[in-house]
Amino acid sequence: AQSVTQPDIHITVSEGASLELRCNYSYGATPYLFWYVQSPGQGLQLLLKYFSGDTLVQGIKGFEAEFKRSQSSFNLRKPSVHWSDAAEYFCAVGPTSQGNLIFGKGTKLSVKP
Amino acid sequence: ETGVTQSPTHLIKTRGQQVTLRCSSQSGHNTVSWYQQALGQGPQFIFQYYREEENGRGNFPPRFSGLQFPNYSSELNVNALELDDSALYLCASTQFGQGDYGYTFGSGTRLTVV
Numbered sequence: 001a002q003s004v005t006q007p008d009i010h011i012t013v014s015e016g017a018s019l020e021l022r023c024n025y026s027y028g029a030t031p032y033l034f035w036y037v038q039s040p041g042q043g044l045q046l047l048l049k050y051f052s053g054d055t056l057v058q059g060i061k062g063f064e065a066e067f068k069r070s071q072s073s074f075n076l077r078k079p080s081v082h083w084s085d086a087a088e089y090f091c092a093v094g095p096t097s098q099g100n101l102i103f104g105k106g107t108k109l110s111v112k113p
Numbered sequence: 114e115t116g117v118t119q120s121p122t123h124l125i126k127t128r129g130q131q132v133t134l135r136c137s138s139q140s141g142h143n144t145v146s147w148y149q150q151a152l153g154q155g156p157q158f159i160f161q162y163y164r165e166e167e168n169g170r171g172n173f174p175p176r177f178s179g180l181q182f183p184n185y186s187s188e189l190n191v192n193a194l195e196l197d198d199s200a201l202y203l204c205a206s207t208q209f210g211q212g213d214y215g216y217t218f219g220s221g222t223r224l225t226v227v
Contacts, residue, residue, distance in 0.1 A: 100161055
């Protein structure tokens with residue numbers, strides 16, 4: 001079955017520290033992978049996406065993610081976190097046969113001053 | 114280019130009532146998907162519309178229905194509302210056939226059923 005697992009429900013990091021959010025997926029074919037960010041009460045904003053090619057993908061707001069096929073992972077990283085990065089982050093894989101994305105349950109990021 | 118817009122932003126309904134949510138797709142996009150996001154959960158796929166027809170559906174009962182119009186905007190209708198229908202409803206659009214599935218999401222409609 002196709003699925004996405006985000007093992008960390010909540011992560012707290014200090015401002016200026018590095019960040020890595022984990023994402024593991026199960027998908028039969030070559031996946032399209034996405035990271036979205038959601039601020040409280042808001043919709044989803046696309047941070048980055050991977051379809052093919054270079055396995056290290058650069059996104060907006062200084063985020064990057066690395067696709068590792070052997071580990072079925074697509075972890076999100078940022079070298080230095082800012083207070084404004086506090087939000088919920090969702091990893092997604094697709095498309096399914098229905099054409100949709102499958103989302104993980106999300107990781108809530110808190111940033112300490 | 115305009116993004117995805119949804120209306121209303123919030124609404125409160127009583128159990129058993131019916132509700133209609135609306136979505137305008139991003140300019141140039143011809144496919145609209147709807148997702149339900151319960152509190153503390155990731156978005157769950159409801160259904161997708163392409164060329165005014167439903168071409169994909171998640172595990173939701175028939176009382177969840179929709180429409181897509183010639184201008185690619187869409188509606189989500191929910192009949193016989195239940196308390197568990199309280200959630201953030203997200204609309205997403207993409208250009209089918211473009212090959213990158215770059216879904217753009219709206220800000221959502223927060224539905225509360227009392």
